[in-house]
Amino acid sequence: MLRRALLLITLLALLVVCIKPRMLQIVFTDREAAAREMNGSPDRLWPLYPRFLEGVRAHTQPGDTIAIIAPGMAWDSGYSYAYYRASYFLTGREVLPLVTPENEKLPQNFRAARYLAVFEMTVRMPAEIVWQGEGGTLLRPVWGTPPPAGRPSPSGGNAIAPDPEAQR
């Protein structure tokens, strides 16, 4: 009798812990609000970034190499997000990181890139502006030309020198 009671209680407990009321509740919740939140969740940090990357995609060709410059330029302070997200939006191109997960600079990638996708930053270096919009600029570096004198930075301190090697 006691065992039967225990069996029944355990079976009921298993049912209770397994059934997720949220799976049933969602049918009655405001899904539009939830959808808005989900849509924005990957890009909470920089809401404009996906649209910027779409613009970069539209102005580059498959096979192009693109280096990403984004605020902070530190792996865990947003650069990993910027780099991974760019890899997803810019498939077909070769997206190059400028810092490693250990925050070491990668100057060889800076030089190897045909384009620089610069988001919410200003780069002071000789470069052709290919496209501008959605909070960023797509640059084609012109190597071998001296950098122009002090271009103003729209985002305060978010400026990067021509060669990341100089920032070491």
Added chain:
Amino acid sequence: MTAALIAILSMTVLGLPITLAVDRRARGPLLVGASFLYGSGAIFLILLALSVVKLRWTLPEVTLAALAVFCAASILARRPATGKPQPAARAHVFDVVTLFALTGYALFATLASLWEWDFWAIWGLKARVFLEAGAIDWRFLGSRWNTFAHTDYPLLVPLNFDFVALLNGSWSDRWLGLLCVAWGVGAVLIVRGLAARETSPFFASLLGLALTSRAVSTFIGLAEGALIAFGGAAVLFVRAALRDDDDDAAWRHGALMLGFAANCKNEGLALLVAVTIAVAAVSWFRGGETSRLRRLGTAAKLWPAYALAAPWLLLRFTHVLPTDIAGGSPFSRLMARLPQVHEILAFLITRLHDPWFWIVILAGILIAPAAARRPERFVFLVTVIQLLVYVVAYLATPNDLHWHVNTSWSRLTAQAALPIAFVVFLMLANSLRGGQDAPHAQARPDE
């Protein structure tokens, strides 16, 4: 959405003759659930094969290859059924609630474009890259800058996404969540069909309802859903094979599902090893007139799983795709962390997702009569080995251990939950009904 729905329907139709070729007796929910899973696996193999022979993926080529598979499987499926007839599941009112829960899951999975970080950094990224390349892009996988995308992971899920994209004519991540729903529904249907063989319609439907939340993954767009479906189905089919006088069809189902699980994630490969060890161990200690060595050979029945896992392992090896956990010296990391193993285990317990579920599972195992527990040794063993493998992986991880546990432990434990919940539920339900083992119980009246 249309492309995703057509893809799911096509996979199910493609999988139908495959399921019947594996088991001519398959009927009802089990037939539908297994058909989708086999179709999903077959599409992966077709895209993989086209890529290996350097044929660019186009919809007509993939369709032709799928038709060839369909015809071959249809010829094989014409063989007469062998083995004991299996009763089809009878519907029960609780099935309506299960359907309602799955509808809720489908609404969640399709709320928005896929939002998970791991989707756009791993699974979706690879699918999108391959779609543009029209094949598996080995250059992308081999690039040192792309190791973050876990280039060694097997490709069943990305290639399934690519099939949807081929039908769609371009990449869109808006409705790919429907595939996760389909994997979950496939698992629920198989669970429901297998439960119907062993208990009454009332308990089988209640089990289906209870296990719905364990058969689906809330990590939409990742390979978890596919792994839970293939892996869960594999363990339950092998269990059925061991219980039901070595039912050949169940062995074939189990081995094939296991092979596809190994093509979902590296944890699927770990599951393959865990199942092999558990089958060998259970067979070794099983009574009978045959020699122990011969009984050990039972594990050889899993050869189709190894045959399915081999191509990706070979490709991964020949293209030298690194596995992060094996980077550097995993053995020395493991040895260095071994003295703190008790602290690590304590940390895993504190970080256990859904602890009440595991407490009830443990309670169920302890409370169930020994006669009901004994036939379930296989699933217990598989679960324990799986969890052990995860612990060893944590000990050897090159990442920060706390970070690694925090970002993966809940997913890993969810992967192991379906089969153990299935057997504990059945042990309790059948013990309550008065029979520890009630094969073909659909024929019995409800209590």
